Amino acid sequence: MLWNNIQDILIFCKKIVDFHSTRCYYVGSGTKFHIESEVKRLTDTKALRDRILLSGLKYKAIAEQIGITPYTLQLKIENDTEFKVSEVDKLSSLLDLSLQEKDQIFFAK
Numbered sequence: 001m002l003w004n005n006i007q008d009i010l011i012f013c014k015k016i017v018d019f020h021s022t023r024c025y026y027v028g029s030g031t032k033f034h035i036e037s038e039v040k041r042l043t044d045t046k047a048l049r050d051r052i053l054l055s056g057l058k059y060k061a062i063a064e065q066i067g068i069t070p071y072t073l074q075l076k077i078e079n080d081t082e083f084k085v086s087e088v089d090k091l092s093s094l095l096d097l098s099l100q101e102k103d104q105i106f107f108a109k
Helices: 006-014 045-055 059-066 070-077 085-094 099-106
Strands: 020-026 033-039
Touching: 045 070, 045 099, 059 070, 059 085, 085 099
Parallel strands: none
Antiparallel strands: 020 033
């Protein structure tokens, strides 16, 4: 995206949420800016969903066990927000994940 003035940049930046990494830099010698938004995706959503399905547990039951709402759990599974370490530990225990599976699911690259 190219921006013509600083006001456009400020309006855009207000819309960026905390879990996005944003870089803003000059393009050329004018007053135009280029903004990139890079989403950090740590959780392997598909693998986690598959393990939850295999476990037979429902999102509501899992959420209660780890101390969050089902909606918050969904946001975390979808990488809209990040899991806390304590949540990863509890969820790994509930799903009976090995250390390798835990790393593959929660620290995906």
